[in-house]
Structure formats: C-alpha cells, structure tokens
Amino acid sequence: MLVLVQDSTHWLQIEPLTSTVQGKTMFRHRTPKGSYECTVSGLRWLCERDVILKYHFRNWEPYSQLMKDMQYTQGGPLLDITMELGELEEVHLPHCVCLGTNPSLRNEMKILHVEEHGVSLEEVHEVTRFHAKILHPKFSAISVILSYIFSWNIDVHCDVVLYMAVKKATVISRLYLLLRNSSQKEVRHYH
Incomplete structure (x- = not known):
C-alpha cells in the first residue's frame, strides 16, 4: 500500500549567490522575513527577520567509518552551514529517503552535527517527503542520517x-x- 507523505508548497524558490573558495563552491543567501528554498541544494529555512546564511557541501568520506560505528548511514547531503546575520526559526534539511512505502522510517531519522570536538545527534521535529525539519537550529556540518538497520531495504529518491x-x-x-x-x-x- 502506498502512503503519501505530504510536502508543503509555501516556499519561495530562490537561487543562491555562488563563489569558489579554496576549490569549494559556496552558496550564500540574504533574505528578509519569510520562507525560502534554495533551488540548487533544496535547503529550506524560515526566518522572522533579515538573515544571511552561507553553506557548502562536505564530503561524507571522512565520516564513513564513524557512521558505521554509530550504526547509521547518510540520508541526505552533508551541509556546512554558517549564519552571518540573524538566526533561523526553522531549517528543513533535504533528504533522499522515500517514506511513501514505509512512513515509520521517519522515526529512524536523526540529525547529525559534525563539530570540532566530535559529533552529536539531534531529534528530527518533523519529516516531509523531501525534508527533515529542525526548530531553532544551531549550525555545524549537518545532515539527515538513518539507522543502519533500516537502510538495507529502503527506497530512495x-x-x-x-x-x-x-x-x-x-x-x-x-x-x-x-x-x-x-x-x-x-x-x-x-x-
């Protein structure tokens, strides 16, 4: 039985300003109050006042053994996000897990924070078809991860x-x- 997992449509699609720093493509957005989605990364955010955020994709490879040891696997891109101005009420991280065939997978999702002195896990507030929502986020390198036990037999987008x-x-x-x-x-x- 196919269960539809809803995804909201109230996000203003915007393109990031891009630059290259030490061979990495950096994405930057300056936005007033509102709900936004980056057309390149799929990252979504909600802010109550002006914000400037920048981010880039990080490679999962340095964390592959750590993920195995923790019994998790990647569920989306690893984004290194920095707030240059303001703060976000919500951030919605993109994920690639298809929940349509098994909505209970949302209970096996966590948010991974890669920090200077280790990693930490955070609960997901809400999961939609393509995003995992976090309220009042604190940033580091961050991503959606999935319990390794359930990753063997899942569909992905x-x-x-x-x-x-x-x-x-x-x-x-x-x-x-x-x-x-x-x-x-x-x-x-x-x-």
Missing part, C-alpha cells in the same frame, strides 16, 4: 541520467542514479 553514445556502430548506454539533492558523486553504473 534519485535523479536518473541516461547517456548514450555510438562507437563503431555499437550503441553504448550508461544509466546513472544520483541521490536527489546529493552533493556526492557516488553513481551506480549500469551497462
């Missing part, structure tokens, strides 16, 4: 990219599945 080439009358096709809103370049190849 993916973007599909199909490449076809002709080489000496032979058609070569490659199908790439990219985790939705993911910064990772982990792709699965099917020939």
Whole structure:
C-alpha cells in the first residue's frame, strides 16, 4: 500500500549567490522575513527577520567509518552551514529517503552535527517527503542520517541520467542514479 507523505508548497524558490573558495563552491543567501528554498541544494529555512546564511557541501568520506560505528548511514547531503546575520526559526534539511512505502522510517531519522570536538545527534521535529525539519537550529556540518538497520531495504529518491553514445556502430548506454539533492558523486553504473 502506498502512503503519501505530504510536502508543503509555501516556499519561495530562490537561487543562491555562488563563489569558489579554496576549490569549494559556496552558496550564500540574504533574505528578509519569510520562507525560502534554495533551488540548487533544496535547503529550506524560515526566518522572522533579515538573515544571511552561507553553506557548502562536505564530503561524507571522512565520516564513513564513524557512521558505521554509530550504526547509521547518510540520508541526505552533508551541509556546512554558517549564519552571518540573524538566526533561523526553522531549517528543513533535504533528504533522499522515500517514506511513501514505509512512513515509520521517519522515526529512524536523526540529525547529525559534525563539530570540532566530535559529533552529536539531534531529534528530527518533523519529516516531509523531501525534508527533515529542525526548530531553532544551531549550525555545524549537518545532515539527515538513518539507522543502519533500516537502510538495507529502503527506497530512495534519485535523479536518473541516461547517456548514450555510438562507437563503431555499437550503441553504448550508461544509466546513472544520483541521490536527489546529493552533493556526492557516488553513481551506480549500469551497462
């Protein structure tokens, strides 16, 4: 039985200002009071006054063993977020877990904070189809994670990219599945 998990539509879609710092693409938003969604990352936020936030994607690789030890796996991109001005009432982190077939998965989701002196876990306030909501967030490198036990048999939201080439009358096709809103370049190849 397919259960629909609702997602709200009251977010103003905005493009970030981008810059490159030490080889990393940095995203920056300056917004007045309102509800916003970045068109590039899928990050959403609600603010009651002017804010300036910047962030970039971080690589999951340095944390892969730690995640295994904690018995969790990644559920979305790892974002390093900094507030330059103001504070957020809510932040909605993008995730790639398909809850439609198993809504109880939302109970297995946590928020991972990677800080200078270790990591901590935070409860998710609410989960929608593509986002996990946190109230009055404190920032560090942050992401949605999922209990490892449940990650073995879950569906994920993916973007599909199909490449076809002709080489000496032979058609070569490659199908790439990219985790939705993911910064990772982990792709699965099917020939």
